[in-house]
Amino acid sequence: SQTIHQWPATLVQPVGSPLSLECTVEGTSNPNLYWYRQAAGRGLQLLFYSVGIGQISSEVPQNLSASRPQDRQFILSSKKLLLSDSGFYLCAWTLRVRTGELFFGEGSRLTVL
Amino acid sequence: GENVEQHPSTLSVQEGDSAVIKCTYSDSASNYFPWYKQELGKRPQLIIDIRSNVGEKKDQRIAVTLNKTAKHFSLHITETQPEDSAVYFCAASKEGGSQGNLIFGKGTKLSVKP
Numbered sequence: 001s002q003t004i005h006q007w008p009a010t011l012v013q014p015v016g017s018p019l020s021l022e023c024t025v026e027g028t029s030n031p032n033l034y035w036y037r038q039a040a041g042r043g044l045q046l047l048f049y050s051v052g053i054g055q056i057s058s059e060v061p062q063n064l065s066a067s068r069p070q071d072r073q074f075i076l077s078s079k080k081l082l083l084s085d086s087g088f089y090l091c092a093w094t095l096r097v098r099t100g101e102l103f104f105g106e107g108s109r110l111t112v113l
Numbered sequence: 114g115e116n117v118e119q120h121p122s123t124l125s126v127q128e129g130d131s132a133v134i135k136c137t138y139s140d141s142a143s144n145y146f147p148w149y150k151q152e153l154g155k156r157p158q159l160i161i162d163i164r165s166n167v168g169e170k171k172d173q174r175i176a177v178t179l180n181k182t183a184k185h186f187s188l189h190i191t192e193t194q195p196e197d198s199a200v201y202f203c204a205a206s207k208e209g210g211s212q213g214n215l216i217f218g219k220g221t222k223l224s225v226k227p
Contacts, residue, residue, distance in 0.1 A: 034214070043219040044157070044202060059214075090156065101147065102204075102215055104156040 002027035006091045006105030013112055019064075019078040021108050023091030026072065031093040033074040034102070035066055038088040050074060086112045115140040117205050119218025126193050127226050134221045136203035137185040143205040146179060146186045147215070151200045160201075161188070193225045 006023045013019060025031050035047040046059045048066035056066050063082060067075045074091055091105040116139040126132050138146075147162035163170045163177045163186065170177050174193075179186040190197055200222050204215040 036217075044217040046214060046216065049214055100145075101159045101162070102149075104158070106156050 002093075002103065004091065004093055004103055004105045006108055008108060009106065010109045011111070013081050013110065015083055015112055016080045019076070019081055019085070019110070021076040021089055021091075021110075023074045023076075023105055024072055025093045028093070028095070029071060031072065031095065033068060034092040034094075035074065035076050036090040036092060036104075038090060038107075039086075044090070048076070081110075081112045083112050086110055115143055115205055115207075115216040117203060117216050117218040119203050119221060121221060122219065123222045123224070125224045125226065128193060128195060130193055132190045132193050132197070132223055132225075134188045134201055134203070134223070135185060136187070136205075136218050137183075138205040138216075139184070140205070140207070141181075141184065142207050145206050146177070147204050148175075148177060148188050149202045149204065149217075151202065151220075153199070157202060190223075193223075195225050195227050198223055198225045 003026045033050045036044045037047050038044050048056055048058055050056050050068045053068055053071055064076060064078050087110060089108045089110060092102045094100060094102050117136055119136045124132055144165035148160050149157035150160045151157040161172050161175050161177050163179050165181055168179055174191050176189045177186060200220045202220045203218045206215045
């Protein structure tokens with residue numbers, strides 16, 4: 001069966017510090033991978049998606065970046081965090097072949113102080 | 114691009130009553146419409162979905178209806194229970210490859226009062 005792991009679960013970072021959130025998927029190959037942000041406990045905003053190694057598409061301009069160094073690994077980064085980067089970050093995957101259920105990781109709660 | 118509007122943002126019902134959440138979408142090419150439930154502090158999970166080749170789908174106490182002409186779809190929960198309390202998200206996407214990215218509504222916080 002497929003599983004998705006995301007870490008760290010929570011982190012508190014000062015403004016201007018770097019960020020690295022990691023996500024890995026097991027039990028499947030060639031998944032589409034996504035990073036979503038959920039601010040104020042509500043809406044899900046798509047930040048990045050990837051259809052393959054090294055292929056990253058950004059949905060919104062921001063000081064975040066994403067990378068996919070391996071087929072089942074997706075990383076969200078920032079060189080300098082802003083207060084507005086606080087939120088709940090969710091990694092997700094789906095099968096590439098056909099749109100279907102999006103499987104979410106357990107999320108990473110980021111607080112920028 | 115696709116835009117999904119969801120209403121209401123909050124909904125409070127008595128246990129046993131029905132709850133209805135409505136969404137509209139902008140891209141007539143969208144053909145996949147899932148609903149996700151997110152309990153407090155947890156990840157969103159799929160509860161039901163519908164594709165544009167059907168108008169209604171039901172799974173026990175939950176059902177989804179789709180009106181392609183009007184570009185809206187709705188979630189219906191009957192005989193609500195306290196454990197139905199959560200945030201519900203609708204979403205829309207087009208089938209296939211990089212175009213199959215779900216665009217979510219802003220969510221509806223459902224509270225079921227015992």
